[in-house]
Amino acid sequence: MPLVGVTTAPPLVSELAIGFGVPQAQICVYIAKRPPMQEYAALRNIQPLSLGEITAINQTCGNGWRxxxxxxxxxxxALAPQRFTFQQTAGSWQQFREQYLLQAGSNTALLFSMPQLTPASQRIHIIAGRTHAKTLVSAGLNAQLHWLNSEFAIDQQQRVLVCPYFDYRQLNNEKIQLLSTLISELAHEPS
Structure with a gap:
Protein backbone atom coordinates (compact mmCIF):
# COMPACT_ATOMS: atom_id res chain seq x y z
CA MET A 1 0.00 0.00 0.00
CA PRO A 2 1.56 3.37 -0.98
CA LEU A 3 2.28 6.01 1.63
CA VAL A 4 -0.48 8.61 1.43
CA GLY A 5 -0.68 12.16 2.69
CA VAL A 6 2.59 13.93 2.03
CA THR A 7 5.49 12.93 -0.17
CA THR A 8 8.19 13.16 2.51
CA ALA A 9 7.87 11.10 5.68
CA PRO A 10 8.34 12.95 8.98
CA PRO A 11 10.38 11.47 11.81
CA LEU A 12 8.74 8.67 13.75
CA VAL A 13 6.31 9.41 16.56
CA SER A 14 7.90 8.66 19.94
CA GLU A 15 7.82 5.16 21.39
CA LEU A 16 5.65 6.69 24.14
CA ALA A 17 2.80 7.20 21.69
CA ILE A 18 -0.20 4.89 22.01
CA GLY A 19 -2.88 4.55 19.38
CA PHE A 20 -3.83 3.49 15.88
CA GLY A 21 -2.02 4.29 12.64
CA VAL A 22 1.62 4.66 11.70
CA PRO A 23 4.59 6.10 13.63
CA GLN A 24 5.60 8.35 10.71
CA ALA A 25 2.14 9.96 10.47
CA GLN A 26 1.97 13.53 9.19
CA ILE A 27 -1.50 14.12 10.67
CA CYS A 28 -1.82 13.01 14.31
CA VAL A 29 -5.17 13.34 16.04
CA TYR A 30 -5.37 13.01 19.84
CA ILE A 31 -8.48 11.94 21.71
CA ALA A 32 -8.91 11.12 25.37
CA LYS A 33 -10.17 7.54 25.24
CA ARG A 34 -9.54 4.42 23.21
CA PRO A 35 -12.34 2.13 22.02
CA PRO A 36 -13.62 0.06 24.97
CA MET A 37 -12.65 -3.28 23.46
CA GLN A 38 -10.59 -6.02 25.09
CA GLU A 39 -8.09 -6.14 22.21
CA TYR A 40 -7.12 -2.48 22.78
CA ALA A 41 -7.06 -2.42 26.59
CA ALA A 42 -3.36 -3.30 26.78
CA LEU A 43 -2.26 -1.30 23.72
CA ARG A 44 1.14 0.30 24.52
CA ASN A 45 2.33 1.52 21.12
CA ILE A 46 1.07 2.62 17.73
CA GLN A 47 -0.42 -0.16 15.68
CA PRO A 48 -1.87 0.07 12.20
CA LEU A 49 -5.45 -1.07 11.84
CA SER A 50 -6.28 -3.89 9.45
CA LEU A 51 -8.73 -3.68 6.58
CA GLY A 52 -12.22 -3.94 8.13
CA GLU A 53 -11.09 -3.10 11.66
CA ILE A 54 -12.76 0.33 11.63
CA THR A 55 -16.05 -1.37 10.74
CA ALA A 56 -15.56 -3.84 13.62
CA ILE A 57 -14.90 -0.99 16.07
CA ASN A 58 -18.00 0.85 14.83
CA GLN A 59 -20.16 -2.26 15.23
CA THR A 60 -18.86 -3.02 18.71
CA CYS A 61 -18.54 0.50 20.14
CA GLY A 62 -21.37 2.33 18.43
CA ASN A 63 -22.17 5.59 16.73
CA GLY A 64 -19.64 7.73 18.62
CA TRP A 65 -16.70 5.88 17.13
CA ARG A 66 -18.26 5.89 13.67
CA ALA A 78 -10.96 18.68 2.87
CA LEU A 79 -7.20 19.36 2.90
CA ALA A 80 -5.58 21.13 -0.04
CA PRO A 81 -4.74 18.44 -2.63
CA GLN A 82 -1.68 20.46 -3.72
CA ARG A 83 -0.04 19.77 -0.34
CA PHE A 84 -1.71 16.57 0.85
CA THR A 85 -2.33 13.52 -1.34
CA PHE A 86 -5.15 11.83 0.57
CA GLN A 87 -7.63 12.61 -2.22
CA GLN A 88 -5.40 10.88 -4.77
CA THR A 89 -5.61 7.60 -2.86
CA ALA A 90 -9.36 7.00 -2.91
CA GLY A 91 -12.38 8.29 -4.78
CA SER A 92 -14.20 9.53 -1.67
CA TRP A 93 -13.66 10.10 2.01
CA GLN A 94 -15.77 6.99 2.66
CA GLN A 95 -13.45 4.84 0.54
CA PHE A 96 -10.41 6.39 2.21
CA ARG A 97 -11.87 5.62 5.64
CA GLU A 98 -12.47 1.97 4.76
CA GLN A 99 -9.35 1.27 2.68
CA TYR A 100 -6.58 3.45 4.19
CA LEU A 101 -7.39 5.43 7.34
CA LEU A 102 -5.07 4.44 10.21
CA GLN A 103 -3.75 1.46 8.24
CA ALA A 104 -0.14 0.77 7.27
CA GLY A 105 1.05 3.43 4.81
CA SER A 106 -1.83 5.81 5.60
CA ASN A 107 0.31 8.65 7.00
CA THR A 108 -2.31 9.05 9.76
CA ALA A 109 -2.51 8.34 13.49
CA LEU A 110 -5.24 8.46 16.13
CA LEU A 111 -3.50 8.68 19.49
CA PHE A 112 -4.65 8.23 23.06
CA SER A 113 -1.41 9.50 24.62
CA MET A 114 0.36 12.81 25.23
CA PRO A 115 1.58 14.53 22.05
CA GLN A 116 5.35 14.21 21.69
CA LEU A 117 6.32 17.55 20.22
CA THR A 118 9.54 17.39 18.24
CA PRO A 119 11.43 20.55 17.21
CA ALA A 120 11.58 21.07 13.44
CA SER A 121 9.00 18.34 12.79
CA GLN A 122 6.57 18.74 9.92
CA ARG A 123 4.02 16.69 11.84
CA ILE A 124 0.69 18.36 12.64
CA HIS A 125 -0.87 17.57 16.02
CA ILE A 126 -4.66 17.97 16.32
CA ILE A 127 -6.16 17.73 19.81
CA ALA A 128 -9.85 16.90 19.59
CA GLY A 129 -11.72 18.79 22.27
CA ARG A 130 -11.01 21.84 24.39
CA THR A 131 -11.33 19.87 27.65
CA HIS A 132 -8.85 17.26 26.42
CA ALA A 133 -6.41 20.02 25.41
CA LYS A 134 -6.62 21.64 28.83
CA THR A 135 -6.08 18.24 30.48
CA LEU A 136 -2.98 17.63 28.35
CA VAL A 137 -1.57 21.09 29.15
CA SER A 138 -2.19 20.49 32.86
CA ALA A 139 -0.37 17.14 32.52
CA GLY A 140 2.69 18.87 31.06
CA LEU A 141 2.12 19.37 27.33
CA ASN A 142 4.61 22.06 26.35
CA ALA A 143 2.37 24.03 23.98
CA GLN A 144 1.64 27.74 23.97
CA LEU A 145 -1.95 27.68 22.79
CA HIS A 146 -3.37 30.87 21.33
CA TRP A 147 -7.17 30.62 21.38
CA LEU A 148 -8.68 31.87 18.11
CA ASN A 149 -12.19 31.53 19.54
CA SER A 150 -13.90 29.36 22.15
CA GLU A 151 -13.31 26.15 20.12
CA PHE A 152 -10.07 26.52 18.15
CA ALA A 153 -6.53 27.15 19.35
CA ILE A 154 -3.12 27.04 17.71
CA ASP A 155 0.54 26.82 18.63
CA GLN A 156 2.23 27.63 15.31
CA GLN A 157 5.76 26.87 16.49
CA GLN A 158 4.89 23.37 17.74
CA ARG A 159 2.29 22.78 14.96
CA VAL A 160 -0.49 22.04 17.46
CA LEU A 161 -4.16 22.70 16.80
CA VAL A 162 -7.11 22.32 19.15
CA CYS A 163 -10.53 21.84 17.61
CA PRO A 164 -13.95 20.56 18.68
CA TYR A 165 -14.25 16.81 19.31
CA PHE A 166 -14.62 14.69 16.18
CA ASP A 167 -18.43 14.56 16.17
CA TYR A 168 -20.81 15.91 13.50
CA ARG A 169 -22.49 18.37 15.84
CA GLN A 170 -19.29 19.67 17.39
CA LEU A 171 -17.09 19.60 14.27
CA ASN A 172 -19.57 20.20 11.47
CA ASN A 173 -18.66 20.70 7.79
CA GLU A 174 -18.08 24.45 8.24
CA LYS A 175 -15.71 23.84 11.15
CA ILE A 176 -13.98 21.02 9.26
CA GLN A 177 -13.27 23.56 6.52
CA LEU A 178 -11.83 26.02 9.07
CA LEU A 179 -9.65 23.26 10.55
CA SER A 180 -8.52 22.30 7.04
CA THR A 181 -7.46 25.90 6.39
CA LEU A 182 -5.52 26.04 9.67
CA ILE A 183 -3.76 22.75 8.84
CA SER A 184 -2.81 24.02 5.39
CA GLU A 185 -1.40 27.21 6.91
CA LEU A 186 0.67 25.21 9.41
CA ALA A 187 1.89 22.87 6.68
CA HIS A 188 3.27 25.82 4.70
CA GLU A 189 5.05 27.48 7.62
CA PRO A 190 8.70 26.72 8.22
CA SER A 191 9.31 25.11 11.61
Missing part, protein backbone atom coordinates in the same frame (compact mmCIF):
# COMPACT_ATOMS: atom_id res chain seq x y z
CA UNK A 67 -18.40 9.69 13.93
CA UNK A 68 -14.73 9.92 14.97
CA UNK A 69 -13.59 7.91 11.95
CA UNK A 70 -15.97 9.68 9.56
CA UNK A 71 -14.93 13.16 10.67
CA UNK A 72 -11.24 12.22 10.46
CA UNK A 73 -11.66 10.95 6.88
CA UNK A 74 -13.78 13.98 5.89
CA UNK A 75 -11.09 16.29 7.29
CA UNK A 76 -8.34 14.60 5.27
CA UNK A 77 -10.42 14.98 2.12
Missing amino acids: KVFNVYAKLLF
Whole structure:
Protein backbone atom coordinates (compact mmCIF):
# COMPACT_ATOMS: atom_id res chain seq x y z
CA MET A 1 0.00 0.00 0.00
CA PRO A 2 1.56 3.37 -0.98
CA LEU A 3 2.28 6.01 1.63
CA VAL A 4 -0.48 8.61 1.43
CA GLY A 5 -0.68 12.16 2.69
CA VAL A 6 2.59 13.93 2.03
CA THR A 7 5.49 12.93 -0.17
CA THR A 8 8.19 13.16 2.51
CA ALA A 9 7.87 11.10 5.68
CA PRO A 10 8.34 12.95 8.98
CA PRO A 11 10.38 11.47 11.81
CA LEU A 12 8.74 8.67 13.75
CA VAL A 13 6.31 9.41 16.56
CA SER A 14 7.90 8.66 19.94
CA GLU A 15 7.82 5.16 21.39
CA LEU A 16 5.65 6.69 24.14
CA ALA A 17 2.80 7.20 21.69
CA ILE A 18 -0.20 4.89 22.01
CA GLY A 19 -2.88 4.55 19.38
CA PHE A 20 -3.83 3.49 15.88
CA GLY A 21 -2.02 4.29 12.64
CA VAL A 22 1.62 4.66 11.70
CA PRO A 23 4.59 6.10 13.63
CA GLN A 24 5.60 8.35 10.71
CA ALA A 25 2.14 9.96 10.47
CA GLN A 26 1.97 13.53 9.19
CA ILE A 27 -1.50 14.12 10.67
CA CYS A 28 -1.82 13.01 14.31
CA VAL A 29 -5.17 13.34 16.04
CA TYR A 30 -5.37 13.01 19.84
CA ILE A 31 -8.48 11.94 21.71
CA ALA A 32 -8.91 11.12 25.37
CA LYS A 33 -10.17 7.54 25.24
CA ARG A 34 -9.54 4.42 23.21
CA PRO A 35 -12.34 2.13 22.02
CA PRO A 36 -13.62 0.06 24.97
CA MET A 37 -12.65 -3.28 23.46
CA GLN A 38 -10.59 -6.02 25.09
CA GLU A 39 -8.09 -6.14 22.21
CA TYR A 40 -7.12 -2.48 22.78
CA ALA A 41 -7.06 -2.42 26.59
CA ALA A 42 -3.36 -3.30 26.78
CA LEU A 43 -2.26 -1.30 23.72
CA ARG A 44 1.14 0.30 24.52
CA ASN A 45 2.33 1.52 21.12
CA ILE A 46 1.07 2.62 17.73
CA GLN A 47 -0.42 -0.16 15.68
CA PRO A 48 -1.87 0.07 12.20
CA LEU A 49 -5.45 -1.07 11.84
CA SER A 50 -6.28 -3.89 9.45
CA LEU A 51 -8.73 -3.68 6.58
CA GLY A 52 -12.22 -3.94 8.13
CA GLU A 53 -11.09 -3.10 11.66
CA ILE A 54 -12.76 0.33 11.63
CA THR A 55 -16.05 -1.37 10.74
CA ALA A 56 -15.56 -3.84 13.62
CA ILE A 57 -14.90 -0.99 16.07
CA ASN A 58 -18.00 0.85 14.83
CA GLN A 59 -20.16 -2.26 15.23
CA THR A 60 -18.86 -3.02 18.71
CA CYS A 61 -18.54 0.50 20.14
CA GLY A 62 -21.37 2.33 18.43
CA ASN A 63 -22.17 5.59 16.73
CA GLY A 64 -19.64 7.73 18.62
CA TRP A 65 -16.70 5.88 17.13
CA ARG A 66 -18.26 5.89 13.67
CA LYS A 67 -18.40 9.69 13.93
CA VAL A 68 -14.73 9.92 14.97
CA PHE A 69 -13.59 7.91 11.95
CA ASN A 70 -15.97 9.68 9.56
CA VAL A 71 -14.93 13.16 10.67
CA TYR A 72 -11.24 12.22 10.46
CA ALA A 73 -11.66 10.95 6.88
CA LYS A 74 -13.78 13.98 5.89
CA LEU A 75 -11.09 16.29 7.29
CA LEU A 76 -8.34 14.60 5.27
CA PHE A 77 -10.42 14.98 2.12
CA ALA A 78 -10.96 18.68 2.87
CA LEU A 79 -7.20 19.36 2.90
CA ALA A 80 -5.58 21.13 -0.04
CA PRO A 81 -4.74 18.44 -2.63
CA GLN A 82 -1.68 20.46 -3.72
CA ARG A 83 -0.04 19.77 -0.34
CA PHE A 84 -1.71 16.57 0.85
CA THR A 85 -2.33 13.52 -1.34
CA PHE A 86 -5.15 11.83 0.57
CA GLN A 87 -7.63 12.61 -2.22
CA GLN A 88 -5.40 10.88 -4.77
CA THR A 89 -5.61 7.60 -2.86
CA ALA A 90 -9.36 7.00 -2.91
CA GLY A 91 -12.38 8.29 -4.78
CA SER A 92 -14.20 9.53 -1.67
CA TRP A 93 -13.66 10.10 2.01
CA GLN A 94 -15.77 6.99 2.66
CA GLN A 95 -13.45 4.84 0.54
CA PHE A 96 -10.41 6.39 2.21
CA ARG A 97 -11.87 5.62 5.64
CA GLU A 98 -12.47 1.97 4.76
CA GLN A 99 -9.35 1.27 2.68
CA TYR A 100 -6.58 3.45 4.19
CA LEU A 101 -7.39 5.43 7.34
CA LEU A 102 -5.07 4.44 10.21
CA GLN A 103 -3.75 1.46 8.24
CA ALA A 104 -0.14 0.77 7.27
CA GLY A 105 1.05 3.43 4.81
CA SER A 106 -1.83 5.81 5.60
CA ASN A 107 0.31 8.65 7.00
CA THR A 108 -2.31 9.05 9.76
CA ALA A 109 -2.51 8.34 13.49
CA LEU A 110 -5.24 8.46 16.13
CA LEU A 111 -3.50 8.68 19.49
CA PHE A 112 -4.65 8.23 23.06
CA SER A 113 -1.41 9.50 24.62
CA MET A 114 0.36 12.81 25.23
CA PRO A 115 1.58 14.53 22.05
CA GLN A 116 5.35 14.21 21.69
CA LEU A 117 6.32 17.55 20.22
CA THR A 118 9.54 17.39 18.24
CA PRO A 119 11.43 20.55 17.21
CA ALA A 120 11.58 21.07 13.44
CA SER A 121 9.00 18.34 12.79
CA GLN A 122 6.57 18.74 9.92
CA ARG A 123 4.02 16.69 11.84
CA ILE A 124 0.69 18.36 12.64
CA HIS A 125 -0.87 17.57 16.02
CA ILE A 126 -4.66 17.97 16.32
CA ILE A 127 -6.16 17.73 19.81
CA ALA A 128 -9.85 16.90 19.59
CA GLY A 129 -11.72 18.79 22.27
CA ARG A 130 -11.01 21.84 24.39
CA THR A 131 -11.33 19.87 27.65
CA HIS A 132 -8.85 17.26 26.42
CA ALA A 133 -6.41 20.02 25.41
CA LYS A 134 -6.62 21.64 28.83
CA THR A 135 -6.08 18.24 30.48
CA LEU A 136 -2.98 17.63 28.35
CA VAL A 137 -1.57 21.09 29.15
CA SER A 138 -2.19 20.49 32.86
CA ALA A 139 -0.37 17.14 32.52
CA GLY A 140 2.69 18.87 31.06
CA LEU A 141 2.12 19.37 27.33
CA ASN A 142 4.61 22.06 26.35
CA ALA A 143 2.37 24.03 23.98
CA GLN A 144 1.64 27.74 23.97
CA LEU A 145 -1.95 27.68 22.79
CA HIS A 146 -3.37 30.87 21.33
CA TRP A 147 -7.17 30.62 21.38
CA LEU A 148 -8.68 31.87 18.11
CA ASN A 149 -12.19 31.53 19.54
CA SER A 150 -13.90 29.36 22.15
CA GLU A 151 -13.31 26.15 20.12
CA PHE A 152 -10.07 26.52 18.15
CA ALA A 153 -6.53 27.15 19.35
CA ILE A 154 -3.12 27.04 17.71
CA ASP A 155 0.54 26.82 18.63
CA GLN A 156 2.23 27.63 15.31
CA GLN A 157 5.76 26.87 16.49
CA GLN A 158 4.89 23.37 17.74
CA ARG A 159 2.29 22.78 14.96
CA VAL A 160 -0.49 22.04 17.46
CA LEU A 161 -4.16 22.70 16.80
CA VAL A 162 -7.11 22.32 19.15
CA CYS A 163 -10.53 21.84 17.61
CA PRO A 164 -13.95 20.56 18.68
CA TYR A 165 -14.25 16.81 19.31
CA PHE A 166 -14.62 14.69 16.18
CA ASP A 167 -18.43 14.56 16.17
CA TYR A 168 -20.81 15.91 13.50
CA ARG A 169 -22.49 18.37 15.84
CA GLN A 170 -19.29 19.67 17.39
CA LEU A 171 -17.09 19.60 14.27
CA ASN A 172 -19.57 20.20 11.47
CA ASN A 173 -18.66 20.70 7.79
CA GLU A 174 -18.08 24.45 8.24
CA LYS A 175 -15.71 23.84 11.15
CA ILE A 176 -13.98 21.02 9.26
CA GLN A 177 -13.27 23.56 6.52
CA LEU A 178 -11.83 26.02 9.07
CA LEU A 179 -9.65 23.26 10.55
CA SER A 180 -8.52 22.30 7.04
CA THR A 181 -7.46 25.90 6.39
CA LEU A 182 -5.52 26.04 9.67
CA ILE A 183 -3.76 22.75 8.84
CA SER A 184 -2.81 24.02 5.39
CA GLU A 185 -1.40 27.21 6.91
CA LEU A 186 0.67 25.21 9.41
CA ALA A 187 1.89 22.87 6.68
CA HIS A 188 3.27 25.82 4.70
CA GLU A 189 5.05 27.48 7.62
CA PRO A 190 8.70 26.72 8.22
CA SER A 191 9.31 25.11 11.61
